[in-house]
Amino acid sequence: MQDYYRPVYHFTPRQGWMNDPNGLIQFRGTYHAFYQHNPYAPKWGPMHWGHAASRDLVHWEHLPIALYPDQDYETGCFSGSAVDNKGELTLVYTAHHDGRSPRETQCLALSRDGIYFNKYEKNPVIGGAPAGYSEEFRDPKVFHHGETWYSVVGCARENRGGVLLYRSKNLRQWDLAGRFCESSGDQGIMWECPNFFEIDGAWVLLVSPIDMEKARTIFITGEVDFEKPVFTQKRWRKADYGYDFYAPQVFTDDRGRRILFSWMDLWKGDFSTLTDGWAGALTFPRELFLENGVVCQRPVEELALLRKKELFSGPLSLLPGKRNNLSGIEGDCLEIAFTIPKNEAFLTMYLRASGDRKEKTVLSWDPSSRMFSLDKGHSGIGRPEKINIPLKEDGENDIDLRILIDRSSLELFLYGGKYTVTNWIFPQPSSFFYDIFAEGREISIPDMRIFELGLG
Ligand code: FRU
Numbered sequence: 001m002q003d004y005y006r007p008v009y010h011f012t013p014r015q016g017w018m019n020d021p022n023g024l025i026q027f028r029g030t031y032h033a034f035y036q037h038n039p040y041a042p043k044w045g046p047m048h049w050g051h052a053a054s055r056d057l058v059h060w061e062h063l064p065i066a067l068y069p070d071q072d073y074e075t076g077c078f079s080g081s082a083v084d085n086k087g088e089l090t091l092v093y094t095a096h097h098d099g100r101s102p103r104e105t106q107c108l109a110l111s112r113d114g115i116y117f118n119k120y121e122k123n124p125v126i127g128g129a130p131a132g133y134s135e136e137f138r139d140p141k142v143f144h145h146g147e148t149w150y151s152v153v154g155c156a157r158e159n160r161g162g163v164l165l166y167r168s169k170n171l172r173q174w175d176l177a178g179r180f181c182e183s184s185g186d187q188g189i190m191w192e193c194p195n196f197f198e199i200d201g202a203w204v205l206l207v208s209p210i211d212m213e214k215a216r217t218i219f220i221t222g223e224v225d226f227e228k229p230v231f232t233q234k235r236w237r238k239a240d241y242g243y244d245f246y247a248p249q250v251f252t253d254d255r256g257r258r259i260l261f262s263w264m265d266l267w268k269g270d271f272s273t274l275t276d277g278w279a280g281a282l283t284f285p286r287e288l289f290l291e292n293g294v295v296c297q298r299p300v301e302e303l304a305l306l307r308k309k310e311l312f313s314g315p316l317s318l319l320p321g322k323r324n325n326l327s328g329i330e331g332d333c334l335e336i337a338f339t340i341p342k343n344e345a346f347l348t349m350y351l352r353a354s355g356d357r358k359e360k361t362v363l364s365w366d367p368s369s370r371m372f373s374l375d376k377g378h379s380g381i382g383r384p385e386k387i388n389i390p391l392k393e394d395g396e397n398d399i400d401l402r403i404l405i406d407r408s409s410l411e412l413f414l415y416g417g418k419y420t421v422t423n424w425i426f427p428q429p430s431s432f433f434y435d436i437f438a439e440g441r442e443i444s445i446p447d448m449r450i451f452e453l454g455l456g
Pocket of ligand 1: 019020036047078079094138139192193246247
């Protein structure tokens with residue numbers, strides 16, 4: 001089936017490759033998403049900034065490419081951010097130049113209409129990393145605090161990832177404010193795509209470290225001193241437990257929501273979409289919130305705009321030995337939400353299963369070890385990974401779960417959004433069945449809800 005794996009309600013490039021979300025902003029009421037883009041082929045190449053706009057975060061309109069690597073100081077326009085400077089939409093990005101030194105500098109592109117951009121004639125505005133740092137120096141994320149513009153920029157020094165902080169009054173002249181934060185030793189050799197933001201009174205640094213053994217993208221909470229300036233790490237957590245989540249960006253909208261989009265990463269992917277001429281997508285937008293000092297994520301409420309049909313609503317009782325509890329539920333664009341009450345039995349759920357159940361993606365909950373897992377061993381084309389999320393330290397509470405399925409994408413929000421899992425799966429189009437069943441003992445699910453989703 002032509003282009004079957006293209007998600008329906010997740011953003012994908014029309015053709016060619018995409019990676020990181022860039023320049024996320026709400027400008028004059030409209031949401032804008034830019035993204036790392038190679039329009040010529042479904043693989044990483046000369047980086048452009050693709051561009052799309054939306055009024056509601058779910059319906060996107062493709063706009064002309066915003067940035068081409070067309071200046072003598074760049075062979076690629078790498079990642080960066082956007083700010084509204086008194087009505088001038090300002091993109092702050094990394095000009096990358098293969099074969100030049102310094103290889104990475106920070107530049108501006110300006111627009112009044114939010115569609116056509118001019119590169120600033122005095123680029124670059126930051127001409128390279130300070131002495132002692134490697135030439136890996138990129139992905140400026142600009143924010144306003146007090147009377148000042150700040151930019152966090154990813155960097156590396158002596159094989160440690162870190163973030164440098166710059167200050168500016170006008171976005172044109174920048175001063176190095178200081179070494180803001182650095183890997184504590186086992187947090188990777190370079191930090192890509194830093195974000196620094198305040199949420200419910202806590203300051204959070206979100207980075208995607210290269211070669212960190214334990215995680216690919218992390219939320220770091222800690223204490224900030226803007227005078228020194230330094231951010232002292234207190235604690236880090238994985239931003240997502242899946243394999244296909246990298247280089248997220250967070251912005252604040254006019255309702256004050258902190259909204260995150262991530263690249264649904266296909267770096268190490270199976271590229272089942274390549275034959276259809278495109279690769280990469282954005283996650284569904286997620287609202288961040290703080291719960292006991294932990295950054296949690298939930299799909300933005302605009303998800304409701306996608307609900308076409310309610311397929312199930314109510315309690316569901318799973319008797320051991322009875323397997324066809326979801327007969328009649330079929331589809332490849334669904335939202336499934338329910339709670340597993342505490343102290344219940346072993347629960348298994350098949351997603352995107354074939355008629356003979358040979359193909360399936362398996363979720364399971366083992367209350368004895370309090371382990372939640374997602375097994376992609378029989379999901380279809382692709383890597384047979386298994387992801388385990390231990391909830392041992394989370395007490396004996398109920399487990400709430402929300403699952404978004406969109407053709408080839410799978411996003412899980414678990415335990416009040418404290419854990420998320422983002423993954424591609426490539427089942428056959430005809431694998432659209434679902435099962436949920438208990439083992440050993442009965443499980444009473446109080447609140448199963450299933451919707452068919454679509455753009456409509
Ligand atoms: C992250 C990244 C960024 C860089 C961009 C290049 O995925 O490596 O650090 O700016 O992609 O496309």
